[in-house]
Amino acid sequence: MQKVVKALVLISSASLVLAVGASSLANAGPGTAAERIAFRKARFMEVGRAAKALRDAVRNPQSDLTAARTAARQLAALSMQLPTWFPAGSGPGSGAKTQAKSEIWTDRVQFDQAAKAFAVQAALLDRLASSGSSASLASEGAKLAQTCKSCHQAFRNGD
Amino acid sequence: METDHGEVRPTLVVMPSAVRLPQIGVWDRPTRFGHWLFPVLIATSWISSQFDDFRWHVRSGLAVLALVVFRISWGFLGGTTARFSQFLKGPVSIRRYVRSDMFDRHYRSIGHNPLGGWSVIALLATLAAMTGSGLIAVDVDDINSGPLASLVSFDQGRSAAYVHHLAFKTLEVLVVLHLVAVALYWIGKRENLVFPMITGRKRVASGPVPLVPGTRSALVVSLLLSVAAVALVLHFA
Numbered sequence: 001m002q003k004v005v006k007a008l009v010l011i012s013s014a015s016l017v018l019a020v021g022a023s024s025l026a027n028a029g030p031g032t033a034a035e036r037i038a039f040r041k042a043r044f045m046e047v048g049r050a051a052k053a054l055r056d057a058v059r060n061p062q063s064d065l066t067a068a069r070t071a072a073r074q075l076a077a078l079s080m081q082l083p084t085w086f087p088a089g090s091g092p093g094s095g096a097k098t099q100a101k102s103e104i105w106t107d108r109v110q111f112d113q114a115a116k117a118f119a120v121q122a123a124l125l126d127r128l129a130s131s132g133s134s135a136s137l138a139s140e141g142a143k144l145a146q147t148c149k150s151c152h153q154a155f156r157n158g159d
Numbered sequence: 160m161e162t163d164h165g166e167v168r169p170t171l172v173v174m175p176s177a178v179r180l181p182q183i184g185v186w187d188r189p190t191r192f193g194h195w196l197f198p199v200l201i202a203t204s205w206i207s208s209q210f211d212d213f214r215w216h217v218r219s220g221l222a223v224l225a226l227v228v229f230r231i232s233w234g235f236l237g238g239t240t241a242r243f244s245q246f247l248k249g250p251v252s253i254r255r256y257v258r259s260d261m262f263d264r265h266y267r268s269i270g271h272n273p274l275g276g277w278s279v280i281a282l283l284a285t286l287a288a289m290t291g292s293g294l295i296a297v298d299v300d301d302i303n304s305g306p307l308a309s310l311v312s313f314d315q316g317r318s319a320a321y322v323h324h325l326a327f328k329t330l331e332v333l334v335v336l337h338l339v340a341v342a343l344y345w346i347g348k349r350e351n352l353v354f355p356m357i358t359g360r361k362r363v364a365s366g367p368v369p370l371v372p373g374t375r376s377a378l379v380v381s382l383l384l385s386v387a388a389v390a391l392v393l394h395f396a
Binding site: 045048049051052053055056059060142145146148149152156 | 297299300301302304308309312313314316317
């Protein structure tokens with residue numbers, strides 16, 4: 001019996017590791033540096049679209065909370081994945097064109113902290129929007145944009 | 160002065176320097192005021208963007224938009240030397256100017272030369288593209304987005320930001336060309352273009368058709384149009 005449990009635990013943990021590994025591989029995008037950068041750009045475009053949708057919904061007095069809620073949910077989900085969009089070998093050293101600074105990989109702790117600040121604020125907005133309290137959405141949304149900006153200033157070459 | 164082809168050319172006879180030539184009007188007051196307002200507002204826009212002061216960048220950009228609308232209106236209604244119909248010349252005139260008149264030290268004219276006229280159009284078109292795209296541009300953080308950005312999608316707003324950036328690069332080139340041309344007139348032709356743009360007058364021998372300044376009602380109409388353009392933007396912002 002113990003053996004069966006052990007085997008089950010082993011199998012389930014192995015499959016969990018495999019699943020996590022596969023999903024992080026999927027998050028990292030396909031093989032080459034250029035493909036990984038293209039994948040990252042596409043994800044950040046999704047972040048941008050969701051952030052704009054949230055802001056437009058919050059600013060528009062006629063808008064109901066549905067649009068804001070969807071956008072906030074999307075932002076929260078994307079923000080959790082963000083660190084996986086920067087796998088090793090997808091920086092400026094890869095030879096492919098990117099606005100990502102090499103500090104993302106050399107100062108990874110700071111980068112992860114900046115990403116976490118974004119994720120925490122996105123989660124807060126998600127909670128606010130789903131609870132229907134629209135009052136502080138604008139000010140908390142502005143704080144979210146600030147987390148974008150401060151991370152971009154430190155880790156992204158401006159255009 | 161009539162050429163052998165029988166056409167009237169804007170070339171003037173340059174008198175010996177001992178003779179004080181009479182002053183004639185070249186640019187009317189709104190044209191000059193508008194002209195100098197351009198560098199002031201463009202500088203304000205640039206400085207505010209460098210200091211990341213977005214509120215002032217938007218205000219200054221709206222002022223540029225108003226000025227562009229004013230200048231376009233003045234190009235139809237204003238003083239003769241400011242009118243598009245007067246200074247926009249075809250390829251024949253441009254070719255003649257580039258081949259000979261441009262290098263002729265004694266060539267004098269009032270108003271824009273055939274090349275300068277098109278540089279006015281290039282500058283106005285660039286500024287129109289710049290202010291127009293700026294209205295709907297979306298920045299990566301969605302903090303500093305144009306006053307009308309909510310009317311467009313994120314992707315459209317990002318494209319507008321790209322156009323805004325491209326227009327700025329174009330403007331840089333055009334401004335340098337503009338200053339180089341003024342400097343070349345000064346050095347090569349010993350003609351000061353800056354002074355007439357301040358005083359509105361220039362010493363030339365008699366001959367050219369003098370400036371007919373824009374009327375007061377033309378000024379009122381042009382000002383109203385520029386205010387209306389800004390009001391329209393603010394209405395939808």
